Each structure stands twice: as C-alpha cells, then as structure tokens.
Amino acid sequence: MTRANSTRFERLEQTIIVSSLLLMVVVTVQPILNLLAISFSDSAQVPGMSGLAVVPRGFSLDVWTLLIANPEVQRGLLNSLFITITGTILNVTFTALMAWALSRPRLPGRRILFVFVLATIVFEPGLIPDYFVVRELGLLNTYWAVILYKLVNAWYLIILIRFFEEVPGELLEAAELDGANAFQTLWKVVLPLTMPALATITLFYLVYHWNEFLRPMIYLNDSSMHPLQVVLRKFVLDGDKSSMVGLAAMSNYQGAAQISTRALNAGMIMLTILPILAVYPLILKFFTKGTMSGALKG
Structure with a gap:
C-alpha cells in the first residue's frame, strides 16, 4: 500500500472514529438537555414539547x-x-x-x-x-x-x-x-x-x-x-x-x-x-x- 493510500485510509478511519464519538455524545447529552429544557419551560407549553426539544418554551423558573x-x-x-x-x-x-x-x-x-x-x-x-x-x-x-x-x-x-x-x-x-x-x-x-x-x-x-x-x-x-x-x-x-x-x-x-x-x-x-x-x-x-x-x- 502506498503512502498516499495509507494517508487516505487513516483519514477515513479518523473520520469514522470522530463521527462515532460525536454520535455517542449526542445520544448521551440530548436526553439531559431535553429534561433541562422542559424544567425551564412554561408549564402551559410543556405538553407540546417533544422528546427531542432542547430549547425551553416560554422560559420559567x-x-x-x-x-x-x-x-x-x-x-x-x-x-x-x-x-x-x-x-x-x-x-x-x-x-x-x-x-x-x-x-x-x-x-x-x-x-x-x-x-x-x-x-x-x-x-x-x-x-x-x-x-x-x-x-x-x-x-x-x-x-x-x-x-x-x-x-x-x-x-x-x-x-x-x-x-x-x-x-x-x-x-x-x-x-x-x-x-x-x-x-x-x-x-x-x-x-x-x-x-x-x-x-x-x-x-x-x-x-x-x-x-x-x-x-x-x-x-x-x-x-x-x-x-x-x-x-x-x-x-x-x-x-x-x-x-x-x-x-x-x-x-x-x-x-x-x-x-x-x-x-x-x-x-x-x-x-x-x-x-x-x-x-x-x-x-x-x-x-x-x-x-x-x-x-x-x-
């Protein structure tokens, strides 16, 4: 395998690893952000929030x-x-x-x-x-x-x-x-x-x-x-x-x-x-x- 092919393979491998890690971070953090957003939202708007929402609606404490x-x-x-x-x-x-x-x-x-x-x-x-x-x-x-x-x-x-x-x-x-x-x-x-x-x-x-x-x-x-x-x-x-x-x-x-x-x-x-x-x-x-x-x- 030439050096150019080796470099291409290494970049592909690195891209796959980074993408996998980013996906794991998103899957792990998203539920926490969703709960945090719901807890800071206006109660009247909470029923309309999905499980993917990460931004509060009608900010409330x-x-x-x-x-x-x-x-x-x-x-x-x-x-x-x-x-x-x-x-x-x-x-x-x-x-x-x-x-x-x-x-x-x-x-x-x-x-x-x-x-x-x-x-x-x-x-x-x-x-x-x-x-x-x-x-x-x-x-x-x-x-x-x-x-x-x-x-x-x-x-x-x-x-x-x-x-x-x-x-x-x-x-x-x-x-x-x-x-x-x-x-x-x-x-x-x-x-x-x-x-x-x-x-x-x-x-x-x-x-x-x-x-x-x-x-x-x-x-x-x-x-x-x-x-x-x-x-x-x-x-x-x-x-x-x-x-x-x-x-x-x-x-x-x-x-x-x-x-x-x-x-x-x-x-x-x-x-x-x-x-x-x-x-x-x-x-x-x-x-x-x-x-x-x-x-x-x-």
Whole structure:
C-alpha cells in the first residue's frame, strides 16, 4: 500500500472514529438537555414539547422555585450530601489503608487475606441475611446502615493494590531511609503517585452513594432521613405530586397547582443529576496524570 493510500485510509478511519464519538455524545447529552429544557419551560407549553426539544418554551423558573422551596426536597438533598460525603471519605480511607497493607509482599498471611477478599465477590450475601445483620447491630433507621455497606469494595480494592504494587521500591526505600514510617510513606509518597487510581475509585464511590435508593428504602423507616433518590422515586415513579403542590399554601406560591407534572418530574430528575455532573470536571483532571507524575515534584 502506498503512502498516499495509507494517508487516505487513516483519514477515513479518523473520520469514522470522530463521527462515532460525536454520535455517542449526542445520544448521551440530548436526553439531559431535553429534561433541562422542559424544567425551564412554561408549564402551559410543556405538553407540546417533544422528546427531542432542547430549547425551553416560554422560559420559567416556577419548577425550580417550587422544588428548592419544598422542605422534603431540601431534607433529601441534605441527607444525600451527608451520606455521599461521609460514605465516600470512609470508603476511600479504608480502601487505601487495606490496599496498602495487601500490596506489601512481607505482610504475614497476605495470600490468605487476598483469598478472603475474592470470596466476598463470589459469595456476596443476599438481602435477607444482610437485613438480619443490620438489625442485630442496631443500625436500623440510622444513616450508618447505608453508609457502612461495602465500606471496602473488593473490585476497587484490587485496583488500588495493583497501582500500589507499581510504585518503585526505590522510592519506598528512600522514604524509609529518611525516617518515614508506614503511614508517612503511604501519605507522602504512595498516594501522590497513585492519584489517578484514587480519583477513579472516589468517583465510583461518589456515584454509588449518590444514586443509592434501595437500601434507604429498606433500612430508613423515617421519611425525614430519606435521600434525594428516594424522594425522586416518590415524585416521579409513584406520581405523588400532592405534597409538592401542597407547598402552595405554605409558601404563598399560587402557581404551584398549575405546574405541569411532566415539568416537575423533569426538574426533579435534573436536581438529582446536576451535583454528580458538577463533580466530574473536578475529578477528571486526575485521570490524565500518569502514575509517576508525583515523582517529578521537588
């Protein structure tokens, strides 16, 4: 094959790849833009909007005003933030500590401990045994029943172990010669070098806690403790608009009863999506850093 034909083929290949990626972006983003447009549209014009519309009709903030002012939505948002932030901090901390220990070749019983980790993947307990354990521990109707579940995810633990094992032994030996103990070596040497892996599992844990709704529905009997996802299910899946519209008398918002259910559902869905979308750019920068980038710091 000549160089000209090779160049033509490469351009065609690049065009196909770029076009495919653009199509995937459009397919992914379009539904989100549609929900956003509906939530900012005048309720009287929402029924005429198709599923492809991405521009609001008759711009209005009525839906967002009602959502933000609703006490149940406010409580759900605060509950979700507490569960997600607390859970993610504990998850990342204990996963990193356990991964650091299991990545050390001189750890006694390392292989046996790793077998137990793999066993949790294959033999995960069912919902009923899990419920009995939570009940016996006295964690029913507490946030900890949701936060402490899978405090260390075995898959994410394996990812961190592999990254920790790739840190050159020379750097660890240099830290030991400088008088650093195990925790100092982990904090000042290993973690900065494995930031891409930490960012990855942090994002995974964040998304998991933020999207969790099954366990809160089972273990949190007090509705005031429900996270935003449970509130979303109540409004969207159960079609419960009464509590939302009932806010009209409390807030003197006379237009609440006229708000379209479709617009209200769209706004509620976007309210649960936007916080995670806002976190992605903050973590994304760590994905492009190499494992050894921290070693170049002075």
